[in-house]
Amino acid sequence: MPELPEVEVVRRGLSRWVAGRTVAFAEVLHPRAIRRHVPGAAEFAGRLAGRTLVSAERRGKYLWLPLAESLNGSEGPAGGIPADAREAPPAGEEHGAAEALLAHLGMSGQLLVVEPGSTLEKHLRVRLGFDDGGPELRFVDQRTFGHLLVSRLLPLERPVPEPIAHIAADPLEEAFDDEAFAARLGVRQTEVKRALLDQSLISGVGNIYADEALWRARLHGGTPTRALSRRKIDELLAAVREVMAEALGQGGTSFDSLYVNVNGESGYFDRSLNVYGREGEPCGRCGAPVLREAFMNRSSYSCPRCQPRSAT
DNA sequence: ACCCCCGCCTGGCGGC
DNA sequence: TGCCGCCAGGCGGGGG
The missing domain is CATH 3.20.190.10 (MutM-like, N-terminal)
Known part of the structure; x- marks a missing residue:
């Protein structure tokens, strides 16, 4: 994927x-x-x-x-x-x-x-x-x-x-404007995971990296974007960039043979995922079992202890 | 204008 | 064993 x-x-x-x-x-x-x-x-x-x-x-x-x-x-x-x-x-x-x-x-x-x-x-x-x-x-x-x-x-x-033309810059582009992104989150009536998946706000983030970045930033995906401080948004952006950079360093994520790179070699970042697809397994930070929740006809994964719904 | 969510499509796989 | 139905994913577009 x-x-x-x-x-x-x-x-x-x-x-x-x-x-x-x-x-x-x-x-x-x-x-x-x-x-x-x-x-x-x-x-x-x-x-x-x-x-x-x-x-x-x-x-x-x-x-x-x-x-x-x-x-x-x-x-x-x-x-x-x-x-x-x-x-x-x-x-x-x-x-x-x-x-x-x-x-x-x-x-x-x-x-x-x-x-x-x-x-x-x-x-x-x-x-x-x-x-x-x-x-x-x-x-x-x-x-x-x-x-x-x-x-x-x-x-x-x-x-x-x-x-x-309507697709936003991605977080690895120089053209990506952190301040403008934060400003838009401040006036949006939506939840932070939905915002991360909105390609007109920030592009290139899918379900896997959204969950991984939210885990790193200790944020629950259901947190309203308006509740986020500028500092928290900066933490989240740093987490997004970090998880993407690590994945890139390892040649991309692969769960099966469906994804291969241009020469047919699979990536292996899936070994490094902290929450995605790990329902019931212990959180690498605190040991609490990873929670799976329904989200948009698919799933969200998070740590119930590190990522409480109210965190800002 | 903004936000939400369905539907698209296929094959793997769990369950009966 | 075979078959049915669910599930995964990004995103365009329609509905509210």
């Missing part, structure tokens, strides 16, 4: 293995995977053919690859070498990219870099081949919550694809 750290691991893989390469063909094997690309599968494939994937960008859980007209002018050498030596230029400008290939992995999406001849994955949805004859990029997604599309890149200070 990819959240921000896992998506960042994938971005790095794309940056290393795919950036700078030119698409020879795109093949859509399941129309649902491109359902948000309104003009449809044929248009999607046509839009990508011949374009160079300039770089790999991320905001929250979204990934995008700015598109340029072919950089090399013509086809590269056959059996080409992966673009691992060069970090491609940043989004847009240098090559005038005004469009991007946008991806959201949903809960089971994978972007795999594999040899062209290799066996097609059972849940393969979209396939991109390159003009250098090197490894393909494959979008594999069992539960089809993820999707790909090509869209316009908005000419902002940091260009972002049009469909995600």
Whole structure:
């Protein structure tokens, strides 16, 4: 279940293995995977053919690859070498990219870099081949919550694809404004866990890292945001960043083989989770059994002693 | 405008 | 053993 750290691991893989390469063909094997690309599968494939994937960008859980007209002018050498030596230029400008290939992995999406001849994955949805004859990029997604599309890149200070203009900066971006976030929490009529999951306030935080950050900050998710002091909000943001940085250091969280990084290796941060999925197990801080509560047709996990409902 | 919550989709698995 | 139904997840959009 990819959240921000896992998506960042994938971005790095794309940056290393795919950036700078030119698409020879795109093949859509399941129309649902491109359902948000309104003009449809044929248009999607046509839009990508011949374009160079300039770089790999991320905001929250979204990934995008700015598109340029072919950089090399013509086809590269056959059996080409992966673009691992060069970090491609940043989004847009240098090559005038005004469009991007946008991806959201949903809960089971994978972007795999594999040899062209290799066996097609059972849940393969979209396939991109390159003009250098090197490894393909494959979008594999069992539960089809993820999707790909090509869209316009908005000419902002940091260009972002049009469909995600409403997604807030994530807490690992320099552009994330702690003070503005705190101010918005101060006037919201909602609970802190709902706020953490609201991608228009802060992006990239999913159910797992919300629970882990709340545990670290000793906050119950049901606490009204207006009850939080500025200091407590700072603690919470620090906790979010901490848990994400640790996960990133370990290559992302993985509970099963559904999540793998761009080369097919699983992360293992799940061994480090303190409360998520640990109902009944002792809290690592105080020993009280971890509590599981229903939340939005799923679950929240917390320590009943370290995270009392009234804490501010 | 703000906030809440349903529905989307699939496969693994628990229970009968 | 087989089948049914529940559960997981992010997020768009509709309803209140």
